[in-house]
Structure formats: C-alpha cells, structure tokens
Amino acid sequence: MPQVPAANFLARCLMLAAIPIVMLVAMQLGDADISVWEGLLGFVSGDTSAQAMIVGEVRLPRVLLALFVGAALGAGGAAMQGLLRNPLAEPALLGVSSGAALGAILMLYHGLAWQAGFWLPASAMLGALLAVLLVWGLAGRKATGQSLILSGVAINALLSAAMALALNYAPSPFAMQEIIFWLLGSLSNRGWDQLAFAVPAILLGWALIWSGRHLLTGLSLGEDSATTLGVYRTPVLAAILLGLALSVGAAVAVAGTIGFVGLVVPHLVRPLVNSQPAPLVLWSGIGGALLLLLADMAVQALGGQQELRIGAVTALVGGPFFLWLILSGRGRF
Amino acid sequence: MLKMQNLSVQLGGLLQRKAKLLEDISCEIAQRQLVGVIGPNGAGKSTLLKSVAGIQAFTGSVRFFDKDLAKLPVAARARQLAYLPQAEVPAWQLSVRDLVSIGRLPWRGEAEDKSVARVAAAMDKTDSAALAERTVDTLSGGELKRVQVARLLASSAPLLVADEPIAALDLAHQWQVMELLRREARAGRTLLVAIHDLALAARFCDRLLLLDRGRLHGFGTPQQILNEENLANVFGVDAALRNIDGVPVLMHRGLRSV
Numbered sequence: 001m002p003q004v005p006a007a008n009f010l011a012r013c014l015m016l017a018a019i020p021i022v023m024l025v026a027m028q029l030g031d032a033d034i035s036v037w038e039g040l041l042g043f044v045s046g047d048t049s050a051q052a053m054i055v056g057e058v059r060l061p062r063v064l065l066a067l068f069v070g071a072a073l074g075a076g077g078a079a080m081q082g083l084l085r086n087p088l089a090e091p092a093l094l095g096v097s098s099g100a101a102l103g104a105i106l107m108l109y110h111g112l113a114w115q116a117g118f119w120l121p122a123s124a125m126l127g128a129l130l131a132v133l134l135v136w137g138l139a140g141r142k143a144t145g146q147s148l149i150l151s152g153v154a155i156n157a158l159l160s161a162a163m164a165l166a167l168n169y170a171p172s173p174f175a176m177q178e179i180i181f182w183l184l185g186s187l188s189n190r191g192w193d194q195l196a197f198a199v200p201a202i203l204l205g206w207a208l209i210w211s212g213r214h215l216l217t218g219l220s221l222g223e224d225s226a227t228t229l230g231v232y233r234t235p236v237l238a239a240i241l242l243g244l245a246l247s248v249g250a251a252v253a254v255a256g257t258i259g260f261v262g263l264v265v266p267h268l269v270r271p272l273v274n275s276q277p278a279p280l281v282l283w284s285g286i287g288g289a290l291l292l293l294l295a296d297m298a299v300q301a302l303g304g305q306q307e308l309r310i311g312a313v314t315a316l317v318g319g320p321f322f323l324w325l326i327l328s329g330r331g332r333f
Numbered sequence: 334m335l336k337m338q339n340l341s342v343q344l345g346g347l348l349q350r351k352a353k354l355l356e357d358i359s360c361e362i363a364q365r366q367l368v369g370v371i372g373p374n375g376a377g378k379s380t381l382l383k384s385v386a387g388i389q390a391f392t393g394s395v396r397f398f399d400k401d402l403a404k405l406p407v408a409a410r411a412r413q414l415a416y417l418p419q420a421e422v423p424a425w426q427l428s429v430r431d432l433v434s435i436g437r438l439p440w441r442g443e444a445e446d447k448s449v450a451r452v453a454a455a456m457d458k459t460d461s462a463a464l465a466e467r468t469v470d471t472l473s474g475g476e477l478k479r480v481q482v483a484r485l486l487a488s489s490a491p492l493l494v495a496d497e498p499i500a501a502l503d504l505a506h507q508w509q510v511m512e513l514l515r516r517e518a519r520a521g522r523t524l525l526v527a528i529h530d531l532a533l534a535a536r537f538c539d540r541l542l543l544l545d546r547g548r549l550h551g552f553g554t555p556q557q558i559l560n561e562e563n564l565a566n567v568f569g570v571d572a573a574l575r576n577i578d579g580v581p582v583l584m585h586r587g588l589r590s591v
Binding site for chain 1: 383387388408411414417418423427435436438441468484
C-alpha cells in the first residue's frame with residue numbers, strides 16, 4: 001500500500017462526512033418551512049402529515065437523486081480519463097450524453113413525456129446504449145484511446161445534428177421549451193419513480209466499471225504495457241464501456257445533461273488518491289455526489305420564479321475551472 | 334527455454350506493398366541466459382521483442398518451455414513474461430512506488446506483504462528506493478528508466494523482455510542495470526534485451542542475437558557474433574572487438590571503407 005499522507009486521509013474523511021450533512025441541509029431548503037428530521041422520522045414510520053409527505057416524497061428523493069447522479073457522473077469521468085489516458089476526457093465523449101439526449105428529445109418531440117414517466121428515461125437510456133455501441137463499433141473491437149476519441153467525436157457530431165434537426169422542426173414552442181429545459185438538466189420534480197429507474201442501472205454500471213479497474217491501472221502505462229500485464233482484454237474493455245453507458249446513461253436519462261461534473265471532479269480528487277486511476281473512480285464518485293448536492297443546493301437557495309437549471313450551475317462553475325486547469329497545466333499536457 | 338520458429342512479421346494489407354519486418358527467425362535460447370538483441374536501426378529488434386511479448390501479430394511460433402506464448406490467454410501470459418517497452422510514458426503523476434507496484438498486477442490476488450516485499454526489493458536493486466515517494470513526472474529520463482526497470486523486475490515472470498533498458502542511463506547506471514539483468518539470469522530467469530551499446534553487450538550478455546534487415550544474421554556468443562566482418566557488413570562500421578586487460582572494448586576506426 002502506498003503511504004497516504006495525513007492530509008489526504010483527512011480530506012477523504014471530510015468528504016465522506018460532508019455528504020450526509022449536505023444532504024440534511026439540502027433537504028431543509030425549499031418553500032415550506034418544516035423540520036427535516038421530524039419529517040424524515042414521520043415518513044419512515046408511515047405518517048401522512050404534510051411535513052412527512054414533503055420530506056419523504058419530494059425532498060428525500062431529490063437529494064438521493066443528486067447523490068446517485070453526481071456519483072455516476074464523477075465516477076464515469078474518472079473511468080473515461082483512465083481508459084483514454086486523457087485528462088480532458090469525460091463520459092460525454094463516448095456519446096452517452098448526446099445519445100441519451102436524442103432519445104429523450106424524440107419522446108419530448110412527440111409529446112409523450114407526460115403519458116408515461118417511464119418512457120422518457122427508457123428512451124434516453126436506449127439512446128445512450130446505442131450511441132456507445134456505435135462509437136465502439138466504429139473504433140474497432142480492441143479500440144485504442146485515439147480511435148475511441150475520434151469515433152466519439154464523429155458520433156457526437158452526428159447526434160448533435162440530429163438534435164438540431166429535432167429542435168428545428170419542434171411541433172410547438174412548448175415542446176421546444178421542454179427540450180431545451182431537459183438539455184439543461186434538472187433534479188426538480190423527480191420522485192421515487194425516477195430513482196427506481198436509475199439506481200439499479202447505475203449500480204450495475206458501477207459494478208461493471210469496478211470489475212475493469214485493473215485495466216485502468218494497467219493503461220496508466222500505455223496499451224502495450226497493459227496488454228503484457230494481462231489486463232487489456234476485450235471483455236474487460238467491454239465491461240467498462242457498458243458500465244459507462246449504463247451508469248452515465250441512467251443518470252442523464254433521469255436528470256438531463258449535466259456537464260462538467262465528469263470532467264472536473266476527477267481533477268479535484270486526483271491528489272487525494274496519489275493519481276491512481278482505480279481508486280480515483282471510487283473517490284470521484286463520492287466527490288461527484290458531493291459536488292452535485294452542493295450545486296443543487298445552490299439552485300434551490302437562489303430560488304426565483306424561473307428555476308435556475310443545475311446544468312447551468314455546473315457549467316458556470318466548471319467553465320472557469322476548466323480554464324484554470326488549462327492555464328495551470330500549460331506546458332505539462 | 335525460449336524457442337522461436339519461423340517467426341515472421343509482415344505489414345500491409347492485400348493490395349498494399351508488403352513490408353517484411355521480420356523473416357523466418359528461428360532460434361533457441363536456453364534458460365538462465367541474458368540474450369542481447371543487437372542490430373542497426375530498423376533491423377527489427379523492437380518488432381522481435383514485441384512479437385515475443387504478444388503485442389505484435391506474427392506467423393510462426395514462439396514457445397517458452399511447453400507453452401505456446403501466442404496461444405496463452407493474456408492473463409496467463411503475463412505471469413510467464415514481463416515486457417518493458419522502449420518508451421513507456423506514464424499517463425498520470427503516479428508515485429514511484431505505485432508505478433513499480435503495477436508490475437505486480439498479474440499477481441494481484443497474492444498476499445499484500447509479499448507484493449510489498451517484491452516491490453521494495455526491485456526498487457532497492459535499481460537504486461530507486463530513494464525516489465519511492467516522488468511522483469514520476471518529477472524524475473529525469475534516466476531515473477524514470479531505472480524505475481521502469483524496477484517495475485519489470487518486480488514481476489515474478491520467468492521470462493523478461495526489455496527494449497533498450499539502458500539507452501537513457503548514465504555510465505554507472507548502465508553498468509549497474511546490466512549487472513542486475515545478468516544476476517536475474519543467474520537466478521533462473523531468461524532475459525531478452527535489445528541493446529545498442531555493443532561493448533556492454535559483449536561484456537554482459539551470454540548470447541547475442543544479431544538482426545539485419547529483418548533476418549537473423551547470427552546467434553552465438555559475443556566473440557562469435559561481434560567479428561569484424563559482421564561489424565562491417567551489418568553495422569557498416571570499420572571496427573573490431575578487442576580484449577584489453579580482460580575487458581571487451583569496441584575499437585571504432587570509422588565507417589566501413591567501401
């Protein structure tokens with residue numbers, strides 16, 4: 001085991017401790033002035049008071065969704081960066097996000113989103129899976145980082161074109177607004193249904209990614225070395241790609257596209273794990289959960305008539321961070 | 334025992350002009366030997382090592398004792414053979430200790446203390462223990478190479494393949510690494526090492542495998558291989574291997590006179 005400096009250990013403990021605290025504080029936010037603790041206890045014991053209902057049916061699923069979606073995006077980003085040996089990679093590069101977005105748009109376009117809460121995420125999920133399969137198919141069975149990136153860029157361009165087309169021919173301004181809001185990402189008005197849809201897929205995706213973590217370790221020395229170390233095999237690569245499609249696809253399917261979490265979080269967390277790609281996946285998941293919880297708190301705290309979309313918040317924070325990353329890393333990349 | 338039979342590598346598809354990188358290499362390497370792969374640039378040294386390591390498609394066969402290396406599953410092959418590429422660039426700012434530990438990846442199920450001991454021993458042998466907590470991006474080229482050699486030695490594989498492990502090292506560390514590789518051979522491993530420094534190759538290697546434009550030009554002891562004729566015909570230099578006070582020295586007079 002590498003030695004963990006005390007500061008890293010402390011930072012990890014703080015991250016873990018911060019999550020339940022932030023969740024409780026986030027649940028306190030909202031229009032109704034109620035006690036979270038009493039509401040939670042009431043909800044668990046089957047109470048049907050307004051307090052218990054608001055906490056149990058609205059606020060609790062929302063923070064849980066932030067937790068899982070953030071973790072899926074963070075862990076997905078770390079896995080992508082490890083897989084492509086590239087600090088600028090994020091899951092969207094595989095077409096996960098645009099595939100899911102197109103799937104969702106097609107549903108919104110036909111105004112089907114209302115009829116069944118299930119079909120929108122299901123269609124988005126299907127879009128994510130198809131996009132990843134397409135990218136992988138184009139890149140070749142034992143894709144190298146370079147060819148995965150190239151085919152990802154190509155498929156993303158195609159999917160964006162299809163999205164633009166859908167927007168262009170949107171049947172009504174209302175449908176168009178729906179689509180745009182969905183693209184900005186949001187955690188509001190989500191409930192246990194969305195959680196029940198997303199969490200199993202996210203957990204399965206994580207299990208697949210985690211099963212391939214040694215490939216990420218080996219790839220830190222390059223593809224030839226990873227192969228001769230016995231970890232670069234097609235089934236392992238397939239497990240990671242499918243895991244990414246499932247976990248990130250499910251996250252995007254229920255919350256819309258939320259950018260920058262997958263890109264930024266691994267960079268923030270990397271010093272805490274001595275840059276090791278396998279533990280980075282775990283801690284980026286935890287960091288992503290924390291970041292999205294905080295971002296959603298910001299969304300709620302800012303309030304206002306027109307709710308600020310969480311995708312806008314993460315982009316507002318992520319953009320400048322990305323700039324800083326480039327400036328501070330100049331000459332290193 | 335490592336046995337190559339009719340090993341050939343050909344580039345280019347059906348209609349393209351074919352380039353033969355290796356042609357019909359057949360050779361048998363005994364256990365406990367340090368074998369230097371020599372030859373001028375483009376002779377096929379790296380291609381040969383990559384074929385043996387299983388990352389270059391080839392025709393023919395490479396057997397290590399009773400195992401056909403190309404037919405072994407990659408995880409099983411990784412426990413037979415460890416490979417150090419010519420230029421291995423770490424993607425992340427890993428610590429030296431973590432990088433060397435990656436050499437234990439094929440044995441990741443084993444007890445932690447055993448793995449730690451092997452990693453520590455490999456770092457000690459290569460003089461990189463003092464660097465253990467540094468991150469790899471802070472190392473000089475030579476230091477990084479020593480760390481990568483430590484990564485190679487941390488493996489328990491009986492066959493080690495290294496592509497120019499001493500090219501970036503200073504004189505003392507070149508010597509040290511060659512001595513180390515020879516000691517690994519004496520301890521029972523088989524080593525196939527591409528090397529450019531012919532004097533060091535002569536001094537440390539048990540056998541030399543001389544490649545010339547993809548063909549096996551000779552395989553034998555350094556005295557047999559490094560004769561004036563081979564130096565002139567294969568390397569294009571007017572030179573001779575002399576023995577001065579028991580030390581092989583390459584006396585380099587100039588380019589081959591035409």
